[in-house]
Amino acid sequence: MTNPAVFWSTGWSAPVQRPSEGFEENWSETGFDDQSVRQVVRVDGSGDAARIRLSNRFGTGPLTVGAATVALAAGGAAVRPGTVRPLTFGGAASVVIPAGGEAVSDAAPLRAERFDAVTVTLYFPCPTGPATFHAQAYTDSYRAPGDRTTAADGSGFGERTRSWYHLAGIELAGDGASPRGTVVAFGDSLTDGFGSTAGADRRYPDALAERLAAAGREWAVVNAGIGGNLVLNDSPWYGEAALARFERDVLDTPGVRSVIVLAGLNDIGFSEVDLPTYKPAPDVSVEELTEGYRQLIKRAHDRGVRVIGATLLPFKGAEYHTPRSEEKRAALNAWIRTCGEFDAVADFAIALASPDDPETLHPAYDCGDHKHPNDAGYRVMAGAVDLGSL
Structure with a gap:
């Protein structure tokens, strides 16, 4: 036997x-x-x-x-x-x-x-x-x-x-258990959970895991967010670039079936503020960011992993919101919604925008810095993910 x-x-x-x-x-x-x-x-x-x-x-x-x-x-x-x-x-x-x-x-x-x-x-x-x-x-x-x-x-x-x-x-x-699928939430501080209640597991990947459990889905959700992370450049403070760490933090995850990519806000915003930790801070174009996204999509698809593109949240009132950074956010979100290169889209921007101003985070979901959600906002983000897309 x-x-x-x-x-x-x-x-x-x-x-x-x-x-x-x-x-x-x-x-x-x-x-x-x-x-x-x-x-x-x-x-x-x-x-x-x-x-x-x-x-x-x-x-x-x-x-x-x-x-x-x-x-x-x-x-x-x-x-x-x-x-x-x-x-x-x-x-x-x-x-x-x-x-x-x-x-x-x-x-x-x-x-x-x-x-x-x-x-x-x-x-x-x-x-x-x-x-x-x-x-x-x-x-x-x-x-x-x-x-x-x-x-x-x-x-x-x-x-x-x-x-x-x-x-x-x-x-x-577990003895005789079948392997479970894994969803990887990949990105920066919006995935890492900045603004959520410490010690309470109220980041958006936590809320998404709870949604899946409530729906009877035996899928794990892991958090591959790093606060301050950039798509295109390594940072001494905020980790290796998304392009550099994607294989290790996403594609090598046991059982990975899909990845939700929410990234690019720091690439857009760091160049607007002269702070020591916001380095490197080149003026990154939307075209450079979309090319970075395309590389992530191709590498995931080559490994049979689905990619859900997530739109960037509104951030008017935050330290690096300017007319130029807002124009880039709007253009990148339009590309995410319409490019047809993702397997699905999670429209976090619409879900968390103020009804009075789409460039502003809804006050009920703002942790106070006009850029990161609070616990309620992170629950809304999790709710904006179509579970069938995973």
Whole structure:
């Protein structure tokens, strides 16, 4: 008698970035030394086993992880008693990840249900150097001295930030389960969730996952947004360009079937404001952006992945709204709606525009900066996606 096949499906992932100051205080530039970091994520899927993916993509030297565990979260830095599972890497309790490399753990037995909060705790026994991370997690990560990987009590984790460190993905599996399809939400801070309530999982990809679950669709949604990300240029603060990271963050995602692309607002807007972090900031044309979109579409279609184009939200009143940037937004949105090159369109611009001025974000959906939605606005964005298009 043969054992049934075990299929691994994406439970959660986040695109990684080079160490930087980011939007809020974080630990990426100093890294870690004889410290444990406990990180909390919400998984979109269920399974009887879990494994994690760690990244040292932007490390300057080998990264030593002395111990790692996975568990079900119990609020804050605490975990549910009896759920802590040690993780191994090729059977070993520790792993050394070369600069630029990744490591995937062995499977650990852990029963997780859809939308459970899961913790991953990593112990770094020696200096890591600057840490590969994801800047805008919008949920707390915790730090403690020494090896606290097996501690269920969160009281020892006295420090916190809102970023994820070295953790790039969690995959789930169940005996005999079939592989699930995955939808990747790809873009900048509008996908990453800027303006949503921290710790509440109210970004638009979260709301889309909840819509799919309510409709009985066994599809995972993963968030591949990076705040400040650009389509055409790398940024020291806001990640590799969309064109450069598309394969790693979208096409290599297990089970990917479709991608929602919402990108270009920063390419249009950065050149309108002279700020140190808004660099590089060339005057990007709509033609250059549409060519970038065409490259993404072709690469996705070559891999059998559907592409949903999303229109750029109104942003009058934001720091880089000018007549020139508004003209570019309108032209790019018109192309997204009419080019016929996408498999479908999610018209976020119409869904969130003020009824009094289509260039302005609806006041009920504005987080306060006239550019990013609040929780209600992100729910409206999720509602504007045709589930059948996925």
